[in-house]
Amino acid sequence: MNLLEPLAGDPAFRGVKPRLSSTRVSRVAPITRSGAQPRAIKGLQGMSLRIFPLAHTRIRFSRPNTSPPSPALIALLEMDFSPFFDCEAVLDKITLHVDDGIVEDLNTQDGMRLPLRCVAHDHVTFLYHLAPNRIEVAGRSSSRELGIAIGLTALVQPDGPNRCIPRLSMAWTAALDFTLPLNPGFGQPLTQPIQRSHRPSQLSIGGGGAESQSLVSPSVSRPDALPSLEAAAQNAAVADVPVPGFGITMTFVGPQQPVRAGEEFSWTVFVQHQHQHQRLQHPRAS
Template identity: 55%
Template sequence: MPTNPALVALLEVDFTPYFDCPVDLTSITLSVADGGVVDDLNGPAGLSLPMTCVPHDHVTFLYRLSPQQLDLPSKNPSRDLDIHIEAVIRKNPGLCTPRLSMTWTTTLDFTLPVNPGFNAAMQPMQPIQRSHRPSQLSISGMEAAQSLVAPAVSRPDSLPALEAATRTVEAPLPELGITMTFCGPTEPIYAGEVFSWTVYVVNRSTERANNPAVPARKLALVALSKRRRNEVRLMRPPSTSGKVKTAADSKELADAVLDENVLHAMQRNSAVDSTEVVCLTADTRVGPLAPGACHVVDLQFLPLKEGLVNIEAVRVIDLGSQEHVDVRDLPIMFVEKRPEERKTEQTRERE
């Protein structure tokens, strides 16, 4: 008897603190292509729609997805899952109630285990239970045998199709367990006026039963200015001016004192980009942060020119382990002209 190919889907809806009014979830629809079956498992938990949510709410919905019985012997077990969510924002009841409608499609994989009877057949007659016994036999070689942990356990938030596509072995990146959100100012930015970024820091690490004493995290934030990447100079490049030296006169003819190619290369490499923005907060300390704690800090900047300005990155340093991560996905800084300067330019253009 084959194993049931049904999957359990977790749909998480997170309301950020930027919502300043209640939101009503009116409809959530999941549909599997080619006539799949979707069972709603939210009834016992009391999650029924419509549902009123407020900022900082995090709601998780459970669904059981299974293909039709006629589709089991199909050669292509992949199916498309369509997700549709509708919500009403109660900004001003009776006057302003915008409606949101979100729809996206993802891929599901209803592939059966390689040997579905391995676990059930060995269970009654196995006298010694092993904690790391695999749930199925593997025939895909050494790549699949590198880890006995199921992808659904190691990555519970990923879909089966993404688990099958990420079998390549990559070098692990340092996981600091910290979530950071950078928020720029909502008002216009002018050259010569100080503005601030608001940084929200959350310690996502949790205390475990076997290690309840998790130390608090201490962090440092350092803004890195833009660096020129072509600063390597050739101290003495070969001279190309004049006649070609031969073996006979190589000892008598010296290199040119002033070579036009060398002069051009030195002038090009000696150009230094002007500073666009200066960080006034040289060293920002965060913490100590206990597991699950959050902190808010401000980074102050002074723009020196108009237009699009940016910095290289914001380096997050763990003061306990001395590990660091460079955050490069930062808000866009656009420095505008002052209103009086715009009026002056418009007056000059008219004249």
């Protein structure tokens, strides 16, 4: 079937009979586009839009060392304001929510209450006490999800006809685990360790005598413990020399009025030399 057969008698073709076979044409259904459908922007490869963050946030958890042990956690919410803005930012909303849990705000100081005004390079840490509503029973999962929501306002141009006050919101979730630690004593075992009778304080090189003493100081060989009584007695017998004092006294005096963040203040340092052989003639404060 020739789709262009009705145009065969058109004098504009000057006797040429156009032909288009119907087998070479496929039916295409029209597609209507809705006005709300987003379209990709093309041809803007040279467009450059620099975006810098206003603040970085993170949350850490610490378990308090209490007796008896408690499944509660201490949440440390840190906010670090970046140096890429020149205006003042107001932190006016911090919300923490735990399903089947209790959140206690520990920021009761006057300087930590919201709304809190911050500038670039500020680093603020907020403390919260997290605890489950009831004691966890055996077989019940102690995992929770902590919901965190933070609201910020950037005072770019708070006054004037061209007011610009952007509102920023951040929200995320963090996993919690209220499981009690396996060793609640944190380094204090329930049973006493095995002890040997006549245990030497340190190994010796020879069979005995002054030449068989260890060449390693107890403070180096055992940095996490105090020197033993035997080592202290041996050191006192070898050299009982008193440590001379330097005879220097330093006194620091701060301002009488309260010092607030962002305000300049000065310290007064008084250095006094009290050595019996040499004294400073003109001590001065700086």
